[in-house]
Amino acid sequence: MKERLRQIAIDAGCAGFGVTDSGEFAGVADAIEHRNETGFSGRIRFTFKSPELAADVRRSFPWAESLVVISWSYVPEAGSPGSASAGTGRIARFATVDHYNGLRRAAGAIATELQERGHRGEVLIDDDRLVDRAAAVRAGIAWWGKSTMVLDPKHGPWLLLGSIATDARLPTDDAMRRDCGSCDACIPACPTGAIVGPGMLDARRCLAHWLQTAGVFPVELRAPLGDRVYGCDDCLDACPPGFKRLGLISDTQGRVDLLDLLSATDTELLGRYGHFYIPRRRPRILRRNAILALGNTYADCGSRDDGDDCSHALVVLADLLAGPDEQLRLHSAWAIGRIGGSEAIRLLAEAQGAERVPAVRSELAAALAAATGATQE
Ligand code: B12
Structure with missing residues (x-):
């Protein structure tokens, strides 16, 4: 039965297949x-809200005997960000x-095969009841x-992971006898x-x-955020076993026009980016991210000779600054300050007169100070 399941995984396009108890x-x-104790988990819930549950699938599925674990590589299909x-x-x-699509289909096919053979099969992908990476490591696929x-020698870290809990007792695989050795390229590669x-x-x-967390984006991380709107790949990009896959990339998917994103309706945004994990599917988080990215990609543009290039961006941000959403006003103030120049100073000063929310007022003051300081330098 295990070999049949492996064949199903391979036929479905999986990069890896393994079994653990x-x-x-x-x-x-x-x-x-x-x-959780050190605070390293930040505001993440998922597996962090119930450690015992996430570390022991039998607490959720007392009948489980084995975990069938699969991996799915999404590079080069994902393309480069251009x-x-x-x-x-x-x-x-x-x-x-939605690169999870193929993974979900493969996991579903394996669960169906198990069920047709009279067993239980429960798909677990990004589920609070299992730490996917721990399962992949113990099943010997990464x-x-x-x-x-977690990474494998052929695909590097460019893998998504999924598991199927089953009551079938399947032969288990050994963990890989590999580690990163002396390589620590990912550690200094992290921008923050x-x-x-x-x-x-x-x-x-x-x-x-932070890109998937609601609320005010930490001020010290806004400039390092650069042009990112969703997710960050820097520690993956730096990982040598993944270079081979990146070398296969030739297209330029993965870039979005920020002004276009900011002019889209909620329905349009959810249609385009509905596969993103955004808590309670709030398009506002995407808009907040796009505002910060806009400020970063046009940083200091307003005070340079090429200032005309960012005039359209300033018009859009000025609209948001006068809009009903105080969180978007707050981030727009920062972005306008980052663009700088005399027009930015005018917009910020004007908004200060009308703004009533204290948090936005202090953001406006900071942005004005930043823009004024940059102009005087
Ligand atoms: C919460 C979460 C996040 C959080 C926190 C990530 C984290 N590092 O814990 C945030 C939002 C930051 C995040 C980001 C990303 N995520 Co995420 N995320 C998860 C989620 C839901 C749970 C992760 C978890 O439980 N961690 C538990 C903690 C305890 O694990 P840990 O801190 O890594 O601790 C382990 C290591 O320290 C190791 N360890 C112990 N000692 C030592 C010593 C040495 C020397 C070493 C090397 C290791 C080691 O053992 C510990 C566990 O026992 C999983 C889905 C799931 N249900 O599992 C996806 C998942 C981990 N995410 C995934 C992805 C793709 C990403 C991103 C790449 C997305 C992106 N491009 O932006 C980034 C990568 C950032 C990163 N470097 O981790 C994939 C990872 C696949 C893979 N190949 O590893 C997963 C598995 C989703 C999936 N189904 O495919 N993610």
Whole structure:
């Protein structure tokens, strides 16, 4: 039966296939608790809200005997984000289109085969009841990288993971006898220093975390955010075992026109980016991200000779600054300050007169100080 399941996975396009038992994952609950105690888990819920549950599938599925684990490689199909240009934003490769689709289909086919043979089969992908990477490592299809990504020799870290819990007792695979050795290329590659040690991520500094989290984007991370709108690939890009896959890329998917994104309706945004994980599907988070990216891609443009290039961006941001959403006003104030120049100063000063919300008022004051300081330099 295991060989038949492997064949189904291969036919469906999976990069890896392995089996592990359903026993508790040693050290995982402690690791999650450590991330919660240190604050490294930031505002993440998922597996972090119930460490015991995430580390032991039998707590959710007492009948489970085995976990069938699969991986799906989405590069080169994801394409490269293309070259940066002002006014455009970047989407991480795992989200350029719904790459989970193929993974879900493969997992569903395996679950169906198990059920047709009279067994249970429960698909777990990005589920709070399993740490997907721990399952992949123990099933021998990947090793734990220092970026916390798991990787395999052929695809590097460019893998999505899924598991099927089953009551079938299948022969298990051995874990890979590999690790990153002396390579630590991902650690300095993180633009915000979020990888605080091998295998240890401080999510409070991880751009990917904040891009999918509602609320005010931390001010110290706004400039390092650069042109990112959703997800961050920097620690994956730096990972040598993944270079081979990146070399296969020739197209330029994964860039979005930021002004176009900001002019889209909620329905249009959910239609285009409905596959993103955005809590409670709030398009406002995407708009907030696009506003910051717009400020970054036109940074200091207003005070340079090429200032005309950003005049359209300033018009759009000025609209948002006068709009009903205080969170978008707050981030627009920052973006206008980042663009700078006399027009930015005029817009910010004008908004100050009308703004009543204290948090937005202080953001306007900071933006005005930044823009005025930059102009005087
Ligand atoms: C929460 C979460 C996030 C959070 C936190 C990530 C994190 N590093 O924990 C945020 C939002 C930041 C995030 C970002 C991303 N994520 Co995410 N995320 C998850 C989720 C839902 C849970 C992860 C989890 O439970 N971690 C638990 C903690 C305890 O694990 P840990 O901190 O890594 O601790 C382990 C290591 O330290 C290791 N370890 C212990 N000692 C040592 C020592 C050494 C030397 C080493 C090397 C390791 C090591 O053991 C610990 C566990 O026991 C999973 C889906 C799922 N249900 O599993 C997807 C998942 C991990 N994410 C995924 C992806 C693709 C991403 C992004 C690449 C997306 C993007 N491009 O923006 C980024 C990558 C950022 C990064 N470097 O991790 C994939 C990863 C696939 C892979 N190949 O690894 C997953 C598995 C989703 C999926 N189904 O495919 N993610």
